[in-house]
Amino acid sequence: MESLQWDHFISSIFQLVQLLVVYVCIAIEIYVFVAKCGIGYYLLPVVIVVLLLGVSVILLYRSGEVYLLDFSCLRPPLTCRVPTAALLEHLTLIPCFDAKSVAFMSKIITASGIGEETYFPPSLHYIPPFTSHAVCLDEAHMLLFPTLDDLFVKTHVDPRDVDVLVVNCSGFCPAPSLSAMVVSRYVMREDVKSYSLSGMGCSAGAIGVDIARGAMRSGRARYAVVVSTEIVSTGWYPGKDRRKLLLNCLFRMGCSAVMLTNRGEERARSKYKLLRLLRTQRAFDDRAYRSAIREEDAEGITGFSIERDLLRWRPKRCEPTWWSSGHRFYRRRRG
The missing domain is CATH 3.40.47.10 (Thiolase/Chalcone synthase)
Structure with a gap:
């Protein structure tokens, strides 16, 4: 639990810092406008926000990794x-x-x-x-x-x-x-x-x-x-x-x-x-939908039917995955 509490604390601190930076940028913009400073000072809040966004994107990417x-x-x-x-x-x-x-x-x-x-x-x-x-x-x-x-x-x-x-x-x-x-x-x-x-x-x-x-x-x-x-x-x-x-x-x-x-x-x-x-879907196709189905037989006994179409449609269900993954890997090899 200590590690989870620490992660929660760090996340809360980071959100607080983000909110504080926004308020500081607004305050700087107001001061620059009231004090009639040079146009270069208007870019200071923009630079701060861009840096903050860059750090946020990096942290978000790292938190998106799954092990x-x-x-x-x-x-x-x-x-x-x-x-x-x-x-x-x-x-x-x-x-x-x-x-x-x-x-x-x-x-x-x-x-x-x-x-x-x-x-x-x-x-x-x-x-x-x-x-x-x-x-x-x-x-x-x-x-x-x-x-x-x-x-x-x-x-x-x-x-x-x-x-x-x-x-x-x-x-x-x-x-x-x-x-x-x-x-x-x-x-x-x-x-x-x-x-x-x-x-x-x-x-x-x-x-x-x-x-x-x-x-x-x-x-x-x-x-x-x-x-x-x-x-x-x-x-x-x-x-x-x-x-x-x-x-x-x-x-x-x-x-x-x-x-x-x-x-x-x-x-x-x-x-x-x-x-x-990568996930693909073939339930919209009637043959694929009924290739494996739970139903009653002629005597009213419930069972799970495995149709011959299952082997026929299995490669077709994998085709979108092959195309998408193959295109990605092919581009990497060429690069």
Whole structure:
């Protein structure tokens, strides 16, 4: 807290100096006008204001730099591990899946290249899987809190020093929100800016970093935590639609968290510096919009459909990013 209070004190002093300089410039202009001094004296306040603006721009630019202090990735307990052979046998024992569905999922899992060190939450180890709201909350606690505990230990940042908190999870959106759960667990400050993102898919991590960066640039925020996770229990699909069965095959439990800061004093011990962040949008296109969507199947069972158009439209969604980034890098190389 001492470092944050010092930053707040310095910011307040700088604003006070700016206000004082404005009043001094006005007073000089009035004196020069009343005393009828030479025309050169009229330029003195202008020079002072220009110098002040230059210093402000330099300080604003430096405060806009964002550093990644450290990160943490969850390693679930070994009891949640799902080797491929065990998973394939597990699927054959679940009564809601017919032979064709089991054969399809077995083919996808075998060809996906997923390794032997992946994990399912405890709820999906049951036969049949148990996916109530309560077990989804338990899974959220199992993912979020160990990851954040490790992050705070690595960075030596107290949870009450965090100014911005962004938690993203596509499929699970409880009330109170996931970010509220984190604030409650670590007793964060009453003025912490917290955000919960849902339904944003794989892009939610980059969007969370963008939100944190914007919050740090627009205010006095100094530390931001961005958490990315997925609650697999809520996405489990017990039906026969192959587009929705893909989720059972490809998704596993996991969580990661990063600590961001814009404090120049932390630059020496930070791991990375954010150089460029670019976001593009394709939701205006109907095919791209429906390429991955949560909906009910013909039997009324809710699941997450992954269309074949997803692979077709993925490069098109990246084209604006490639054009913009490529143009910037090409100009740098030519220069």
